[in-house]
Each structure stands twice: as structure tokens, then as C-alpha cells.
Amino acid sequence: MPYPMYLPAENSGDNKMVDQSAGGIMPTAAIRGAYLAQNRRKRLYGGVLLVFFVALMAGGFDLADARNAGGFWNGITHVFDFPAEVLGEAAGKLHELPAHFVTFLPALIETVNIAGASTLVGAMMALVFSLLATRGLALWPRAIPLFRRLMDVMRAVPEIVIALVLIFILGGGPVPAMIAIAFHTAGALGKLFSEVNENVDLKPVDGLASVGGNWSQRMLFGVVPQVAPNYLSYMLLRFEINIRASAILGFVGAGGIGYELKNAMSWGQGKYDEAAAIFLLLFATIVVVDQASGVIRNRLSATEVH
Amino acid sequence: MTALTMDHRIAASARMQKKRLFAFGIPALIFVYLAYIFISFDVAGLYHRADIDNARTLVADSYSYKTHVARDNRSGEVSVAIEGERKGTYPEGSSPDWVTLGDETVVDLGAGHIVTYAGTQVSYDIPGYGLVTADPGRNGVQAEFPAGELPEWINASKNRVTITTEAGRLTITRNRTEVLRYFTGWExxxxxxxxxxxxxxxxxxxxxxxxxxxxxxxxxxxxxxxxxxxxxxMWQHASVFWAIFETILMAFLGTFGAAIISLPLAFMAAKNFTPLRSVRFGFRRVFDFLRGVDGLIWTIILSRAFGPGPLTGALAILLTDTGSFGKMFSEALENVDKKQIEGVASTGAKPLQRYRFGVIPQLTPVLLSQVLYYLESNTRSATIIGAITGGGIGLLLTQAMVTQKDWEEVSYYIILILLMVMMMDWLSGILRRKLIKGDGGGH
Structure with a gap:
């Protein structure tokens, strides 16, 4: 190295000692040594972490494999057996597929409606909670931590927990699923909404306050128009997730296409053409909703810039 | 000039009109949709379908339990059992302090309510009402009540008498006399x-x-x-804790397995790394397919091949998330800063080295924070998938629900699930914050 360098201030204590003895200037060899040592240490830590992670993955895989009814290496050769069987049967009864589509359309609509209604209801709850949990906007500033924790808890509840309890009380059907998903959605969207609310311009709110608007008027006319595009984009994302959730909840008894799928599956061989029709309907719905919501969200974020 | 102002005015009022339409139209649309939902889900009929008794048992059971003191009227044997279960039966000759065994069994229900089994006879001293006696046997229960009309909390027929008070419940039939006392807590x-x-x-x-x-x-x-x-x-804590661990294991294996698999695939779907359009298109469709088929269908397909268990759940999460991660990672790759790659390339690095030292360091914080975010949400998914495929805490929860009586266990599991998800949320939050902070110093 052509010239000595000054040591950066944030380096460790023992280097400072070298610093003093050399009168503020460090010999190049020492810098090189220190750098290489640091590099080695970094690599060592990285290596140890990597080994630890790999061991964790391998150990976890082994454990899961041992606890599973069928082993991984046994099953992997049979992965395509079931899809092949279903598709084979469906291919044999191709002419019946359109009729099945028509049969299961109402169930599909119910699933989509569960997702739509729960997104809407959840978003309305999230709107209120998030406003109550944002500094500068909250109606009761002291209760901000309370509403934040409330949203944390709501977010943590898996939909299936509420759905199963409600099915026991209310009986099967779309309403338990809707309430369960709306509950979780309120928590999840509430957190995202309150992040959006933090960046709100307070001038319209102050203006409304100066003309005597009460809290709900200030929020509705001062805040909501500013945050609406962001909210909408998050709601669409949530709608995609909720369609999947409502299909899964149907499988545990909450109505919709998931319930039909469970029935079609339980009829077993010879009836798989119905299962195939439901698979296709569900797949198509998810893809269409994902794509449509992606397009709308892109457009929303494009207008956002201006 | 006036024409120009007129134009502006017309344009402005047209815009106002449009805005007004929006401001009133959207809430109206939401209202109409919710009204449609109200009708199509038959929310009004819910009131009739709802089973309030179920709700009552559920709530009462989740925070209280009952101890049964039963006597077989033919053999005269008295047994004391918590929740009436064999697992909770007191050993022969021992009893809680509010039950006195002996020739005469005295059950003190508290607040002055005393039930006595003497020989075949039963008597229940109800404060503020009087003494009820019965001599159950072949001729029926033969109950005698204080004078006057029977109150509605006593249900009496020839062969069966049920007395429900705030202290407990006494049921007498010809063959069996049983008194229940309620306690708060988990037995x-x-x-x-x-x-x-x-x-x-x-x-x-x-x-x-x-x-x-x-x-x-x-x-x-x-x-x-x-x-x-x-x-x-009674509670089998070991298997419950194991089930929680199994659920976390599913989420962990699925999430990180998906991340490992999707990282190399994402390069094939990114514009700046794969110039061939058809290859890119193919990989993107694979990701869309994996995501579109969805966890539910993957779970069903995989459980046919692998049987029930945590591995099936982990693989279902892995497949779905390979699609999600592949899409997100390839988008992140397209936004990578080219300068670093060129810098590494200028030292004569081969392609693999260019990726390793020019691309990966830029991406690590972004990708890891996304992966950690998914880890938390997958813990919730693993609970649901476990309920379908049969593994982890999801299975225990559905099993406890199906029996429809161990509601205290259901509430125990729900609390554990909540704690588990919140712990994962907290853990992933800490790691993500660390990564974002470390990101600033690393470059």
C-alpha cells in the first residue's frame, strides 16, 4: 500500500491501542491483518449460521418425515397418482364437465361472496380501529395502545378457530366463515391502514375542526379521501387472500365450494370428475381474481404518483 | 374570453358532478351489496338456526368444571369423579373436603345447600325452600317436596327428579342418584x-x-x-406441546424450503437475467400455477401421496409459497442495481460469482424480511392445514371440537394457538428490524 491510512473511529478498542502507539497512524500490515481477521470472523459466523440452518432444516425434515403416516421417499413416487386419476376420469367424461361447472357455480359464488363480504366488513372495522389507533387522529389518544393490541390479537387468530366455534353455535353455512374471516381481516388490514394513516396530511382535518366538524366528520371528509386509494389497494390484496381462506373454511364445514369439494372427494373413485370440475373452477377463480386485482392495484399506484 | 370561462365552468361542474356521483355512488353500492349478502346468506334466519344452549355450554364449560358425586342405588356404592370421567375419579375411600363419606354421605354444596345420601334415601336441604326427600327404588323415585306448587327449577316425574339450584344440580332416577357441584377454573x-x-x-x-x-x-x-x-x-400437555411444535415445524420447513427452491428459479423469471422471453414466460406461468392451485388443493393432493402428518402440511406450504416467493423474488431481481454486478464482473468474476457477490448481497435483506413475514402468516396457515391433513395443533383443535364436551380443552388450545402466532409475529418482527438495521451498516 502506498500510504498509511487513518483508522475509522468506530473500530474496536484494541485497534485504538495500536493507534496510540503509532501516533495516530497505523501501519499497513496491521490494517491488512485486521481486515483479513474481520473478514475471516465474518465468514466463520456466516458459515456457522449456515451449518446451523442446514442442520435445522435437515433435522426438521427428518422429524416431519418420521411423524408422517407415509414416508417422503415412498410418497414422492406417488405424487402424481391422484392428480392423474382425477384428470383421467375427467378426461373420460369431458362432455359432463360443462354441466358440473353449472352445478357448482352457486357454491363458487357463495365462496366469492364470503370473501367479498368479509373483506368489506373487515375493512370497515379496520378503518375505525386504525383511525382510533393512529397518533394525531385518535378520538381517545390514551386508548391508542389498547386498540393496537386489540388489532394484534385479532390478526393472530387463525380463521379456523373462530369458524369452528361459530359452526358449533350457528350451524354450518356461510355466516360463520364470513365472521371468522372478517375478524382476522379487521386486524390485518387495521395494521396496514394505520401505517397509511400516519402519512396523512393533517391540514384538511384541522380545517374541518375549525368549522366545527366532529370526529367522525373530520375522519370521513378529511382523512378518508386521502387514504382511499391505498386502502383500496390493500383491500384488493386481502380479497385475494380471503378467497383462498373461504375455500379452505368451506372444507371444514362452512359452505361454499370447499364444502362441495369435500363431498365430491368423499364419494371416491368414479366420481372424481366432479372434483376435477371444482378444482378447475377454484383455480380459474383464483387466477382471474389475482390478475384483475393486480391490474387494478397497478393502476391505483400509477395514479398515486401524480 | 367569456366562452373560455364558460368552458372552464362546464368542465369544472362536470368534474364536481362526477365526484358527487362517486361520493354517493360507492357507499350506495356497498350498501346494496351488503343487503344482497344479508339476504343470500339468510342472516335473518340465523336467529332460528342458532343454538343458544350450545353457546351457553361452551362458555360455561370453558371456565368452569363440575364434580359428580354419584350413588348407585342398587349397590349403594358412592363415587366422586371430576367431570364424571374415569381419569378424574377419586380413589376408593377418598373425597374432596366438601364430601363426607361414611354410612351417611353428606355433600355440602355451599351456601347452606346440603345433600345427604342415607341408606337408599336422599335428602336435599334447600335454603329458603325446604327439605326435599326421596327414596328411589323399584317403585320409582318417591320424592316428597315441601307443600305448595313446585318451582320451575324442579323437574319431577315418577321415575326422574332434577333439581337445579345456583349451588349445583341433583338428579335422581331409580337406579342412580347424582349431585353436581360447579367450580371455576380448569380441573x-x-x-x-x-x-x-x-x-x-x-x-x-x-x-x-x-x-x-x-x-x-x-x-x-x-x-x-x-x-x-x-x-x-386429563390434559396431555406433552402431546399438546408437541403438536404446537409440529405446527411451527410445518411453517418453518415450508417457508424456508420454498425460499431455497424459489431463489434460483426466480433468476429464470427475471428480465435482466434471462433474456429469452419464452423461458421467462414459462417460469412465470409455473409460479402462477403453483400459487393459483392454492394450499387447499395442494394439501388434498399431497395427503393422498404422503398420508396425514406434518410433512404433508410442510410440502403444501412449500409448493404454494414457491409460487409466491418466485414472483416476489423475480420482481426484486428486476429492480437490482446493475452497478454492483458490473463492479464484480470487472474483477473477472464468472456468472455464478457475479450472482453471489453482486446480486445476493443487495437482495438478502429484502428477501429475508419477506420470508420472515411469511413465516408468521404460515404458522396460521399450518394450523388450518393441520386441521385438514391431520397434524399439529389444528388436528387437536378439531378433535376436541368434534367431541363437543371438552370445551375447556378447546379454550386451552385456542389460547396456545394465539400465543404461538403472537410469538412468531414478535420473533419475525425482531429479526426483520435487525435485518433492516444491519442493511444500513452492511453496504
Whole structure:
């Protein structure tokens, strides 16, 4: 190295000692040594972490494999057996597929409606909670931590927990699923909404306050128009997730296409053409909703810039 | 000029009109949709379909339990059992302090309510009402009540009498007399009746833990306590904790497995790394397919091949998330800063080295924080998938629900699930914050 360098201030204590003895200037060899040592240490830590992670993955895989009814290496050769069987049967009864589509359309609509209604209801709850949990906007500033924790808890509840309890009380059907998903959605969207609310311009709110608007008027006319595009984009994302959730909840008894799928599956061989029709309907719905919501969200974020 | 202002005015009022339409139209649309939902989900009919009794048992059971004191009227045998279960039966000749066994069995329900079994006779002294006696046998229950009309909390027929008071419930039939007393709390949560540690207070337990007297031969007291607690027959803590672990394992294996698989695939779907359009298109469709088929269908397909268990759940999460991660990672790759790659390339690095030192360091914080975010949400998914494929806490929860009586266990599982998800949320939050902070210093 052509010239000595000054040591950066944030380096460790023992280097400072070298610093003093050399009168503020460090010999190049020492810098090189220190750098290489640091590099080695970094690599060592990285290596140890990597080994630890790999061991964790391998150990976890082994454990899961041992606890599973069928082993991984046994099953992997049979992965395509079931899809092949279903598709084979469906291919044999191709002419019946359109009729099945028509049969299961109402169930599909119910699933989509569960997702739509729960997104809407959840978003309305999230709107209120998030406003109550944002500094500068909250109606009761002291209760901000309370509403934040409330949203944390709501977010943590898996939909299936509420759905199963409600099915026991209310009986099967779309309403338990809707309430369960709306509950979780309120928590999840509430957190995202309150992040959006933090960046709100307070001038319209102050203006409304100066003309005597009460809290709900200030929020509705001062805040909501500013945050609406962001909210909408998050709601669409949530709608995609909720369609999947409502299909899964149907499988545990909450109505919709998931319930039909469970029935079609339980009829077993010879009836798989119905299962195939439901698979296709569900797949198509998810893809269409994902794509449509992606397009709308892109457009929303494009207008956002201006 | 006036024409110009007129134009502006027309344009402005048209815009106002449009805005007004929006401002009123959207809430109206939402209202109409919700009204449609209200009708199509038959929310109004819910009131009739709802089973309030179920709700009542569920709520009452989740925070209280009952102890049964039953007598077989033919053999005269008296047994005391918590929740009426064999696992909670008091050993022969022992009883809680509110039951006095002997020739005459006296059950003190508290607040002056006393039930006495003497010979075949039963008497229940109800404060503010009087003494009810019965002599159940071949001729029916033969109950005698104080004079006057029977109150509605007594249900009496020839062969069956049920008295429900705020202190408990007495049921007399020809063959069996049973009194229930309700208690708040979860029964035998720590130790069952046959454990030597049952009924010991916290102070006593701490004393025992440090004492050298062996409660169980050949085992230190702490080990014995842990063993007795984990193998509690009523609650089976060991298998519950194992199920929680299994659920987290599913989420962990699925999430990180998906991340490892999707990283190399994402390069094939990114514009700046794969110039061939058809290859890119192919990989993107693969990701869309994996995501579109969705966890539910993957779970069903995989459980056919692998059977029920945590591995099936982990693989279902892995497949779905490979699609999600592949899409997100390839988008992140397209936004990578080219300068670093060029810098690495200028030192003569081969493609693989260019990726390793030019691309990966830029991406690590972004990708890892996304992966960690998914880890938390997958813990919730693993609960649901476990309920379908049969593994982890999801399975225990559905099993406990199906029996429709162990609601205290259901609430225990729900609390554990909540704690598990919140812990994962907290953990992933800490790691993500660390990564974002470390990101600033790393470059």
C-alpha cells in the first residue's frame, strides 16, 4: 500500500491501542491483518449460521418425515397418482364437465361472496380501529395502545378457530366463515391502514375542526379521501387472500365450494370428475381474481404518483 | 374570453358532478351489496338456526368444571369423579373436603345447600325452600317436596327428579342418584388425582423442589414434577406441546424450503437475467400455477401421496409459497442495481460469482424480511392445514371440537394457538428490524 491510512473511529478498542502507539497512524500490515481477521470472523459466523440452518432444516425434515403416516421417499413416487386419476376420469367424461361447472357455480359464488363480504366488513372495522389507533387522529389518544393490541390479537387468530366455534353455535353455512374471516381481516388490514394513516396530511382535518366538524366528520371528509386509494389497494390484496381462506373454511364445514369439494372427494373413485370440475373452477377463480386485482392495484399506484 | 370561462365552468361542474356521483355512488353500492349478502346468506334466519344452549355450554364449560358425586342405588356404592370421567375419579375411600363419606354421605354444596345420601334415601336441604326427600327404588323415585306448587327449577316425574339450584344440580332416577357441584377454573390442570403432587400449593411445591426427600423413588423432585405435569392424563400437555411444535415445524420447513427452491428459479423469471422471453414466460406461468392451485388443493393432493402428518402440511406450504416467493423474488431481481454486478464482473468474476457477490448481497435483506413475514402468516396457515391433513395443533383443535364436551380443552388450545402466532409475529418482527438495521451498516 502506498500510504498509511487513518483508522475509522468506530473500530474496536484494541485497534485504538495500536493507534496510540503509532501516533495516530497505523501501519499497513496491521490494517491488512485486521481486515483479513474481520473478514475471516465474518465468514466463520456466516458459515456457522449456515451449518446451523442446514442442520435445522435437515433435522426438521427428518422429524416431519418420521411423524408422517407415509414416508417422503415412498410418497414422492406417488405424487402424481391422484392428480392423474382425477384428470383421467375427467378426461373420460369431458362432455359432463360443462354441466358440473353449472352445478357448482352457486357454491363458487357463495365462496366469492364470503370473501367479498368479509373483506368489506373487515375493512370497515379496520378503518375505525386504525383511525382510533393512529397518533394525531385518535378520538381517545390514551386508548391508542389498547386498540393496537386489540388489532394484534385479532390478526393472530387463525380463521379456523373462530369458524369452528361459530359452526358449533350457528350451524354450518356461510355466516360463520364470513365472521371468522372478517375478524382476522379487521386486524390485518387495521395494521396496514394505520401505517397509511400516519402519512396523512393533517391540514384538511384541522380545517374541518375549525368549522366545527366532529370526529367522525373530520375522519370521513378529511382523512378518508386521502387514504382511499391505498386502502383500496390493500383491500384488493386481502380479497385475494380471503378467497383462498373461504375455500379452505368451506372444507371444514362452512359452505361454499370447499364444502362441495369435500363431498365430491368423499364419494371416491368414479366420481372424481366432479372434483376435477371444482378444482378447475377454484383455480380459474383464483387466477382471474389475482390478475384483475393486480391490474387494478397497478393502476391505483400509477395514479398515486401524480 | 367569456366562452373560455364558460368552458372552464362546464368542465369544472362536470368534474364536481362526477365526484358527487362517486361520493354517493360507492357507499350506495356497498350498501346494496351488503343487503344482497344479508339476504343470500339468510342472516335473518340465523336467529332460528342458532343454538343458544350450545353457546351457553361452551362458555360455561370453558371456565368452569363440575364434580359428580354419584350413588348407585342398587349397590349403594358412592363415587366422586371430576367431570364424571374415569381419569378424574377419586380413589376408593377418598373425597374432596366438601364430601363426607361414611354410612351417611353428606355433600355440602355451599351456601347452606346440603345433600345427604342415607341408606337408599336422599335428602336435599334447600335454603329458603325446604327439605326435599326421596327414596328411589323399584317403585320409582318417591320424592316428597315441601307443600305448595313446585318451582320451575324442579323437574319431577315418577321415575326422574332434577333439581337445579345456583349451588349445583341433583338428579335422581331409580337406579342412580347424582349431585353436581360447579367450580371455576380448569380441573386438574397441573396434576391429576393419582399424582403425589395433586393438591399441593405453590409454596409447598417450591419447598419440595429443593428438598432432598424423594416423592417418587429414584427421581429428583423437579424431574418427577415435570414428568407428572407433562403426562397429565386429563390434559396431555406433552402431546399438546408437541403438536404446537409440529405446527411451527410445518411453517418453518415450508417457508424456508420454498425460499431455497424459489431463489434460483426466480433468476429464470427475471428480465435482466434471462433474456429469452419464452423461458421467462414459462417460469412465470409455473409460479402462477403453483400459487393459483392454492394450499387447499395442494394439501388434498399431497395427503393422498404422503398420508396425514406434518410433512404433508410442510410440502403444501412449500409448493404454494414457491409460487409466491418466485414472483416476489423475480420482481426484486428486476429492480437490482446493475452497478454492483458490473463492479464484480470487472474483477473477472464468472456468472455464478457475479450472482453471489453482486446480486445476493443487495437482495438478502429484502428477501429475508419477506420470508420472515411469511413465516408468521404460515404458522396460521399450518394450523388450518393441520386441521385438514391431520397434524399439529389444528388436528387437536378439531378433535376436541368434534367431541363437543371438552370445551375447556378447546379454550386451552385456542389460547396456545394465539400465543404461538403472537410469538412468531414478535420473533419475525425482531429479526426483520435487525435485518433492516444491519442493511444500513452492511453496504
Amino acid at each position: 386438574l390442570f397441573f396434576f391429576t388425582l393419582d399424582s403425589p403432587f395433586h393438591g399441593k400449593g405453590l409454596g409447598e411445591m417450591i419447598g419440595l423442589a429443593f428438598s432432598s426427600d424423594r416423592v417418587v423413588e429414584g427421581k429428583s423432585n423437579i424431574a418427577a414434577m415435570v414428568d407428572q405435569f407433562l403426562n397429565n392424563k
